[in-house]
Amino acid sequence: MNWIIKHSKLRDIYEKVEAGTRINESDALRLFQSQDLNALGAIANLSRKKKVGERASFIVNRYINYSNYCILSCQFCAFSKKKRDADGFELTVEEMVQKAKEALAIGITELHIVGGLHPSLPFSYYLEMLRSLKSLSPDLKLKCFTAIEILHLAWLSKQSVDETLAELKAAGLDSLTGGGAEIFRASVRSQIAKGKESAEEYLDVHRRWHQLGGRSTCTMLYGHLESHEDRVHHLSLLRGLQDETSGYTGFIPLAYQPDNNGIPVKHPPTGAESLKTIAVSRIFLDNFEHITAYWVGLGINLAQVALDYGADDLHGTILEEHIFHMAGADSPQARTEKEMIQAIREAGRTPVQRDTFYQPIRVFNDPVNSEESRQPQSAEA
Numbered sequence: 278m279n280w281i282i283k284h285s286k287l288r289d290i291y292e293k294v295e296a297g298t299r300i301n302e303s304d305a306l307r308l309f310q311s312q313d314l315n316a317l318g319a320i321a322n323l324s325r326k327k328k329v330g331e332r333a334s335f336i337v338n339r340y341i342n343y344s345n346y347c348i349l350s351c352q353f354c355a356f357s358k359k360k361r362d363a364d365g366f367e368l369t370v371e372e373m374v375q376k377a378k379e380a381l382a383i384g385i386t387e388l389h390i391v392g393g394l395h396p397s398l399p400f401s402y403y404l405e406m407l408r409s410l411k412s413l414s415p416d417l418k419l420k421c422f423t424a425i426e427i428l429h430l431a432w433l434s435k436q437s438v439d440e441t442l443a444e445l446k447a448a449g450l451d452s453l454t455g456g457g458a459e460i461f462r463a464s465v466r467s468q469i470a471k472g473k474e475s476a477e478e479y480l481d482v483h484r485r486w487h488q489l490g491g492r493s494t495c496t497m498l499y500g501h502l503e504s505h506e507d508r509v510h511h512l513s514l515l516r517g518l519q520d521e522t523s524g525y526t527g528f529i530p531l532a533y534q535p536d537n538n539g540i541p542v543k544h545p546p547t548g549a550e551s552l553k554t555i556a557v558s559r560i561f562l563d564n565f566e567h568i569t570a571y572w573v574g575l576g577i578n579l580a581q582v583a584l585d586y587g588a589d590d591l592h593g594t595i596l597e598e599h600i601f602h603m604a605g606a607d608s609p610q611a612r613t614e615k616e617m618i619q620a621i622r623e624a625g626r627t628p629v630q631r632d633t634f635y636q637p638i639r640v641f642n643d644p645v646n647s648e649e650s651r652q653p654q655s656a657e658a
């Protein structure tokens with residue numbers, strides 16, 4: 278035990294983690310309310326090391342938003358548009374295939390695809406999208422749709438959620454995305470995402486997907502109107518579902534972006550608040566292998582520091598991000614493989630290129646004879 282922990286009021290929680298004892302909700306709240314960032318980092322690091330060791334991963338992926346038209350108007354959302362708006366868009370399947378082909382040529386292993394709840398596209402559009410993209414490469418993984426999109430597609434197809442998920446899976450869907458969880462507490466959810474699915478509905482879609490043998494990630498949007506208690510409540514529901522299904526591959530805390538939306542928050546969460554949230558997530562979610570520091574919302578510098586606060590993943594190269602940038606994110610829209618490897622290596626960790634399910638594809642052990650020199654050229658931001 279180092280001197281930071283020895284003299285910290287959080288020492289008992291460190292000892293619980295060391296002994297492999299699960300912390301409870303009041304422990305998690307104490308962690309959130311503590312100003313002892315050094316101790317939080319030490320506890321999160323201990324937890325992370327026990328789970329995944331010294332590796333830190335990234336994925337070579339591409340985002341595609343098929344459309345930003347949406348029949349809902351979540352107050353926090355800067356992405357969604359109505360048909361009358363000049364900056365609305367929708368892609369044909371052919372346009373998506375073209376984007377995918379360009380990205381495959383630079384080595385992506387995953388397409389990450391979400392959109393708004395489109396007012397008129399038929400269910401057949403989504404099936405054709407999956408089939409067409411899947412046919413480009415047997416190795417390409419399709420990580421698509423949030424829980425609310427799945428509910429929308431079930432309504433469109435006039436099928437149950439189980440039947441809808443099974444049909445999407447047969448068409449090529451490999452993983453659900455974790456987006457749309459926002460914050461589960463109903464009193465806050467109604468202020469930032471009124472009309473969206475409830476926490477129970479979000480969790481039920483993921484539960485059903487997991488029961489079909491599927492895997493997914495999950496998220497939490499933090500730093501807006503929610504309290505620390507609300508964050509603990511959110512994490513607790515995710516931990517509960519993971520106990521039940523073991524279907525989550527990773528957790529991605531998302532830092533709220535304050536621009537172009539209808540909720541009264543002027544400042545995004547501070548760096549200290551983000552590090553704290555990542556650290557508590559790692560410590561509390563003892564049944565999750567992977568915690569991501571999402572560089573789009575944090576910036577790559579803070580994401581790099583977060584690798585010392587429980588994170589073991591920096592997400593992906595992305596290539597074209599819209600949702601966070603329309604809400605004010607000032608990070609680039611893409612990161613090259615080289616930048617991801619450098620950020621991880623400079624943080625003292627071993628870079629690993631992973632697949633959609635966090636399985637290693639390449640390990641970059643040796644900084645001198647690095648494998649990155651043998652990789653295809655990645656797109657620049």
Ligand code: SF4
Nearest residue numbers: 347349351354357393
């Ligand atoms: S968050 Fe999703 S469901 Fe809500 S308005 Fe935006 S695109 Fe639509």
